[in-house]
Amino acid sequence: MLNRTQSPVIYNAVDFNLQLPQLQSHTLDNGVPVHYLHLGEQDVMQIELVFYAGNWYEQKNMVAAATNFLLKNGTSTKTAFEINEHFDFYGAYLNRNCYSETATLTLHCLSKHLQVLLPVMAELVQDATMPAEELAIYQQNQQQRLTVNLKKCDFVANRYIDAYLYGKQHPYGTYAEAADYAAITQADVQAFYQQYYQQGHCMIMVAGKLPADVLTQLNEVFGKLPLKAGSPSIVTHTIQPAKEKKYRVVNDEAGVQGAIRMARHFPTRTHPDFKGVQILNNIFGGYFGSRLMSNIREDKGYTYGIHSYLQNNLHDSAWMISTEAGRDVCEATIAEVYKEMELLRNEPLDAEELDLVRNYMMGTLLGDLDGPFQMIARWKNYILHGLDEAYFNDSIHTIRTITPATLQTLANKYLQPNDFYELIVV
Amino acid sequence: MYEVNFIMIQYEQFTLDNGLRVLVHEDASTPMAVVNVMYDVGAKDENPNKTGFAHLFEHLMFGGSIHIPDYDEPLQRAGGENNAYTTNDLTNYYCQLPAQNIETAFWLESDRMLSLAFSTKSLDVQRKVVCEEFKEHYINKPYGNVWHLMRGLAYTTHPYKWMTIGQALSHVENATLDDVKAFFFKHYRPVNAVLVVAGNVKTEQIKQLAAKWFGPIPMGEKYERNLPAEPVQTAARILDYEANVPLDALVKTWHIDSRLSQGYYIADLITEVMGGGGSSRLFQRLVKERRLFSNLDCYHFGSVDNGLLAIDGKLVAGVTMDAAEAAVNEEIEQLVQEGISEQELQKIINRTESVMAFEDMAVMSRANSLAFYELLGNAALMNDEFKKYQAVTTADIKQYSQHIFRKENSNTLRYHSKAN
Numbered sequence: 040m041l042n043r044t045q046s047p048v049i050y051n052a053v054d055f056n057l058q059l060p061q062l063q064s065h066t067l068d069n070g071v072p073v074h075y076l077h078l079g080e081q082d083v084m085q086i087e088l089v090f091y092a093g094n095w096y097e098q099k100n101m102v103a104a105a106t107n108f109l110l111k112n113g114t115s116t117k118t119a120f121e122i123n124e125h126f127d128f129y130g131a132y133l134n135r136n137c138y139s140e141t142a143t144l145t146l147h148c149l150s151k152h153l154q155v156l157l158p159v160m161a162e163l164v165q166d167a168t169m170p171a172e173e174l175a176i177y178q179q180n181q182q183q184r185l186t187v188n189l190k191k192c193d194f195v196a197n198r199y200i201d202a203y204l205y206g207k208q209h210p211y212g213t214y215a216e217a218a219d220y221a222a223i224t225q226a227d228v229q230a231f232y233q234q235y236y237q238q239g240h241c242m243i244m245v246a247g248k249l250p251a252d253v254l255t256q257l258n259e260v261f262g263k264l265p266l267k268a269g270s271p272s273i274v275t276h277t278i279q280p281a282k283e284k285k286y287r288v289v290n291d292e293a294g295v296q297g298a299i300r301m302a303r304h305f306p307t308r309t310h311p312d313f314k315g316v317q318i319l320n321n322i323f324g325g326y327f328g329s330r331l332m333s334n335i336r337e338d339k340g341y342t343y344g345i346h347s348y349l350q351n352n353l354h355d356s357a358w359m360i361s362t363e364a365g366r367d368v369c370e371a372t373i374a375e376v377y378k379e380m381e382l383l384r385n386e387p388l389d390a391e392e393l394d395l396v397r398n399y400m401m402g403t404l405l406g407d408l409d410g411p412f413q414m415i416a417r418w419k420n421y422i423l424h425g426l427d428e429a430y431f432n433d434s435i436h437t438i439r440t441i442t443p444a445t446l447q448t449l450a451n452k453y454l455q456p457n458d459f460y461e462l463i464v465v
Numbered sequence: 466m467y468e469v470n471f472i473m474i475q476y477e478q479f480t481l482d483n484g485l486r487v488l489v490h491e492d493a494s495t496p497m498a499v500v501n502v503m504y505d506v507g508a509k510d511e512n513p514n515k516t517g518f519a520h521l522f523e524h525l526m527f528g529g530s531i532h533i534p535d536y537d538e539p540l541q542r543a544g545g546e547n548n549a550y551t552t553n554d555l556t557n558y559y560c561q562l563p564a565q566n567i568e569t570a571f572w573l574e575s576d577r578m579l580s581l582a583f584s585t586k587s588l589d590v591q592r593k594v595v596c597e598e599f600k601e602h603y604i605n606k607p608y609g610n611v612w613h614l615m616r617g618l619a620y621t622t623h624p625y626k627w628m629t630i631g632q633a634l635s636h637v638e639n640a641t642l643d644d645v646k647a648f649f650f651k652h653y654r655p656v657n658a659v660l661v662v663a664g665n666v667k668t669e670q671i672k673q674l675a676a677k678w679f680g681p682i683p684m685g686e687k688y689e690r691n692l693p694a695e696p697v698q699t700a701a702r703i704l705d706y707e708a709n710v711p712l713d714a715l716v717k718t719w720h721i722d723s724r725l726s727q728g729y730y731i732a733d734l735i736t737e738v739m740g741g742g743g744s745s746r747l748f749q750r751l752v753k754e755r756r757l758f759s760n761l762d763c764y765h766f767g768s769v770d771n772g773l774l775a776i777d778g779k780l781v782a783g784v785t786m787d788a789a790e791a792a793v794n795e796e797i798e799q800l801v802q803e804g805i806s807e808q809e810l811q812k813i814i815n816r817t818e819s820v821m822a823f824e825d826m827a828v829m830s831r832a833n834s835l836a837f838y839e840l841l842g843n844a845a846l847m848n849d850e851f852k853k854y855q856a857v858t859t860a861d862i863k864q865y866s867q868h869i870f871r872k873e874n875s876n877t878l879r880y881h882s883k884a885n
Contacts, residue, residue: 041681043532043576047568052544055496055563080494081826083819111743119753123743128812130819149819176756183759183779186711190607293709296597296605328541340593343601363601365593395542402544402563409495410826 052401053439059408059431062418065254067243067262073254074418075245078411082150084247085412086157086257088164089419091270092142092235095210099227100219105177106231107137110144112173114166119173122159131156139210140353141423142235150248153256161260164236169228178220185217193363195290196298196464203286203460204302204357206279211352241266242422246415278355280304286462294465297369298362301376303458305349305358308424312449314437316349316358319449322396323347323383324360326403330379331360339375341368353423358453369463383450387443400438473848474831477668478839481675483684484656488835488844489671490663492828498664499561499829500570502578503836505659506652507554509624509692509770517631520551521595521640522648526558528587530577543569551629554769555840561829564665568674575678578658581649588642595637599630607710611777611880618704619718619773619876623695654685659839663832695720695771701872707881712759713780714880715789718773719869721765725841730853731865732765732774737813738805738862739763739776739796744812746796747776757784757792769841773876774869786879797870804863817854 065073094103111133112119126133131148144163148156188194198214205212243257250256306313317325324331324347331345345362364372407413421430476490508519526549527536540547545562560570603609613628620626631637660679662671698720722728739747740763747761761778780789824830838846 041677043572043579046539047572049539049543049569050563050565052563052566055544079826080492081822083822083826120744120749123749124812127742127744128815130815130817132819147823149822176753179756179781180752180759183712183782187607187779190711192605291605294605295600326541327546328537336594337590340590341597343594343598363597363605365597365600395538398544399541399546402541402566403546405544405563406497406546406561409497409828412826 049398052398052405055401055405057401057404057408057435059417059428060414061428066268067258069262069264069266070268071241071243071261071266072268073243073245073257074415074422075249075253076411076415076418077249078246078414079248082248083147084150084153084245084249085145085147085415086160087143087145087244087415087419088160089242089244090142090144090236091140091240092231093138093140093210094213095140095276096235096271096274097231099222100213101215102223102227102231103142103235104137105174105223106169106228106236107135107142108177109169109173109228110135110163110167110236113168113170114162115168116166117159117162122163125159126156129156133160150250153250153253157256157260161264164261164266165264167232167236169225169232171225174223174225174228178223181215181220182217185215185220190291192290192294192296192298192464195288196300196462199286199288199464200300200302200359200460200462203281203462204278204304205355206281209276209278211355212278238265239267240269240271242268244415244419246411276354281460284457284460286460288462288464290464295366296363297366297463297465299360299364299369299372300462301360301373301459302357303453303460305356305453307352307354307356309426312452313349314434315441315445315449316453317434318396318400318438318441319383319446319453320347320349320358321400322388322392322446323379323454326399328395328399330382331376334379335362335364335372335375339368339371341365341372345372351420366465369465373461373463377456380450380454380456383454384447387447390443393443393446397438401435404435474825474835476835476844478844479672481655481680483680483682484687485675485679485682486659486839487671487675488659488661488839489666489668490661490828490831490835491666491668492664492831495664495828496564497561497828498564498567498570498662498666499559499832500567500574501557501559501661501663501829501832501836502574503558503659503661503840504556504653505657505688505840506556507552508627508629509553510652510688510690511624511627513624513627515636515640515644516627516633517595517629517637518640518644518648519556520629520631521591521637522645523549523551523556524591524595525581525587525645526577528584528591529582530573531580531582533573533576534582536573536577539569540573545570553625553629553766555837557833557836559829559833567662567666571674571678574660575682578653578655578679579682581645583642583646585642588640588645592637592640595630596634599634599637603628603630608708608714608880610708611714611716611878614704614706615716615718615775615876615878618702618878619720620695622693623770624692625695625768625770625772650685652688655679655682656684656687659836661832661836661839663835664828692770698874701875701877703877703879705879705881707883710880710882711884712782713786713789713882714778715780715786715793716775716777716878716880717793718775718876719874721772721774721869723771724767724769725846727853728865728868731857731861732869734813734817734854734857735800735862735866736763736765736774737816738800738809741813741816746800747778747793750796751778751792755792756781757789786881790877790879797866801863801866801870804859804866807859810857810859810862814854818851821851
């Protein structure tokens with residue numbers, strides 16, 4: 040007779056031999072580094088150009104984002120439509136994203152089409168014209184999108200909490216007003232483009248099932264361009280955290296939910312406490328079985344979901360708790376979050392819960408590393424932080440060996456209510 | 466133009482004595498295994514007075530089963546992760562874990578197919594959680610009720626007329642434990658389910674595990690679906706609606722054919738022509754050239770029964786609803802009159818090929834697709850999909866456009882901003 044109350048033998052994911060596949064590197068003729076992983080079953084690949092062209096480097100709000108957006112909206116020989124048509128025709132995806140320090144241009148394509156796509160990608164990096172008409176459309180549509188987003192409590196809360204943490208003048212704390220979009224000129228984006236893309240600092244991340252001559256192709260297309268290796272000369276921004284810690288905002292009188300954000304400053308990934316706190320964060324609010332989810336969703340039913348996470352900034356960073364809860368239970372939700380902090384400070388974790396979290400983290404790490412695009416994303420993050428595989432191996436060592444006492448020490452150091460900003464936006 | 470070189474998805478298939486269909490897709494390149502259980506029940510199978518139930522039920526499937534108080538805890542201990550979703554057509558549960566621990570997934574999934582714990586506490590809490598989900602996505606968001614309105618307009622009879630989240634909060638709030646039990650024993654039986662196991666596994670091993678854990682579950686009764694068909698629409702429907710949103714929005718839909726008919730594949734390609742990517746017609750002409758919309762999309766939901774093709778966008782401030790709608794109609798008229806070029810067809814076929822190749826990268830996605838096609842009638846359909854797209858001609862596109870874009874087949878939601 041089958042005993043269904045008895046779990047089958049569970050092999051400890053902690054014992055699995057987890058290894059990050061070794062990244063291969065190559066230097067183009069102009070010194071630009073190419074980092075690549077040749078992996079995968081499907082004939083698909085990804086090429087990402089990573090420029091130091093985030094809003095960290097802009098002099099005027101939103102210029103970095105606008106420049107990044109307009110990369111594929113016209114060159115001296117092609118209209119935006121012709122560029123889109125070219126990539127669409129080969130079933131390729133060309134995306135661009137702007138972050139705080141970096142901005143990217145990313146190509147996903149069937150490996151067989153690489154040869155016809157790469158030269159146009161290079162054209163965008165060297166010969167984008169940032170047409171006035173395209174800028175005007177961008178400004179108009181971004182302003183429209185903003186007016187819609189400003190009706191959403193979660194959107195508004197995300198803006199405010201970062202502004203409290205870093206100050207609105209700081210690249211991490213800044214956000215767009217409609218007037219900022221209106222103020223961008225063609226000269227602004229063209230100058231930014233020239234400095235940070237055309238002659239910018241760049242690295243190239245490549246992953247997937249790669250053609251045998253991929254490095255030759257990359258060198259032919261990008262190796263002669265006036266791009267530079269490394270990062271630009273140091274630009275510093277100083278954070279100016281808000282003095283006041285508690286905020287209650289009514290954005291929509293008729294709102295039926297409140298967006299809750301609670302956050303404290305926290306060191307970046309390179310700090311010795313980061314790896315341990317990553318585990319503590321998992322226990323606190325980092326997965327479905329976390330303390331916050333178990334209590335506030337699965338016991339109280341106050342919310343559809345509550346999460347905590349460590350921001351991934353390069354310079355200054357934060358530990359964030361985020362949820363949308365019923366309007367009448369927002370204050371109760373915040374009280375419960377503090378209760379969960381208190382429990383983690385006052386009571387050592389029992390072995391069973393810690394064991395579960397260790398296994399969960401190892402298992403999901405194994406799953407996260409499944410596939411070339413996931414692996415290259417992890418490597419990119421390490422490179423930007425100046426880390427290498429030793430960091431990966433140390434993280435795994437920490438997951439395997441951290442003790443309840445260490446976690447409790449970390450909780451007492453970092454989960455102190457007085458350090459947290461708290462915000463409700465209804 | 467190019468050689469199409471698809472990797473066929475290989476799988477083995479067998480059926481247990483209790484009617485549970487099992488598919489195994491071996492892939493030794495991953496250290497993980499995926500267990501996917503798809504139940505042949507969706508929001509369309511709900512009682513019109515108790516809508517939102519299939520989705521609420523999905524939440525309850527995590528509230529403990531007859532022998533196991535907590536689903537998530539042991540799975541997490543085994544290094545696994547899971548999730549689930551409900552559509553108008555089906556409900557799907559999937560988990561991924563290190564392949565060594567696959568038996569834990571069998572233990573958990575089979576126990577909740579055998580019977581839930583039917584805990585009052587779980588029902589009480591999940592009713593609240595789902596109400597918060599309802600508020601978060603459909604009430605507290607600008608334009609959140611667009612599809613509530615559009616489904617109600619386009620469908621008079623077929624149960625696609627309500628959304629999976631439910632027709633009203635009260636339907637979810639009033640769910641009782643008796644409803645839960647009845648729903649479970651009607652729909653969550655082996656005979657109404659498909660189990661797909663994929664990843665670093667062996668078919669022989671899965672045969673043994675399936676027989677051991679799922680074999681003893683009583684077969685249950687085959688659910689015979691007998692849904693009211695949507696009558697053919699004979700007159701255009703227009704709804705003017707006003708809400709506290711910053712911009713006017715326009716949504717138009719047309720009825721299209723069911724998932725396995727040829728029309729579905731043509732409709733899918735039409736959405737690519739009109740709304741797929743930066744070179745699509747609606748984006749290029751109405752967002753970029755004429756600047757009438759700040760965004761404009763064309764899509765469908767992949768519905769199993771006769772579905773809807775939608776065009777959906779927000780108007781640039783100052784543009785009138787009539788002007789915006791006339792412009793959309795002009796684009797449609799041009800498609801109907803002139804069709805598309807061979808070059809345009811080649812582009813959308815290439816795009817489709819690429820989408821399918823990227824989708825097939827993840828073993829979880831492959832498992833999900835196998836389950837879906839098996840639920841539709843035959844998993845082997847998965848490997849024929851691309852051929853069906855390739856068979857579509859420019860003449861088919863023109864002819865089908867003429868068929869669906871008839872005025873009397875259209876539904877228009879004119880969503881006005883109170884501010885304007």
